[in-house]
Amino acid sequence: MKLSFNLSAADLNTIIFALGILPELELEDTPEQADINQLCCMSAVHKITSGNTKLTANEFRVISGAIQALYLIIHGELEVEPKTKAECSRYVFDVNRLMPMFDFDFDESSEE
Numbered sequence: 327m328k329l330s331f332n333l334s335a336a337d338l339n340t341i342i343f344a345l346g347i348l349p350e351l352e353l354e355d356t357p358e359q360a361d362i363n364q365l366c367c368m369s370a371v372h373k374i375t376s377g378n379t380k381l382t383a384n385e386f387r388v389i390s391g392a393i394q395a396l397y398l399i400i401h402g403e404l405e406v407e408p409k410t411k412a413e414c415s416r417y418v419f420d421v422n423r424l425m426p427m428f429d430f431d432f433d434e435s436s437e438e
Contacts, residue, residue: 338374340420344392345371347410351395363388393428396421 333341345367354360362384370385381389398404399414400421406414 336420337424340396340417340424341389341393342371342374343414343417344396344421345388347414348388348392348395350410351404351406353391353395363391367392390428393421393424397425 348367349360349364352360354363366382366384366388370381370389373379373381373385395404396414396417399406399411400418
């Protein structure tokens, strides 16, 4: 899966921030899924920071999930510590712009 939108430096910083907090939220149903998501977050950050826009389906899924989680935190729909919410709130404008690009419901069978 290749990113096909033009992302600004602010967009990339927002995605990297979101990928950094996603594992801390512990939203997964199993420890195995948590491990997979953490590895995908790290891999996606590495690719994004090195300019590689060819992402696996799982990397794209964690980016989407991270952006959605960040959006929910900022808008008070996902509870976190006040300090975390304050940190997330710095990205309010960027995440509002990114949400439509990354707001997907993924079918488990849609692996690329």
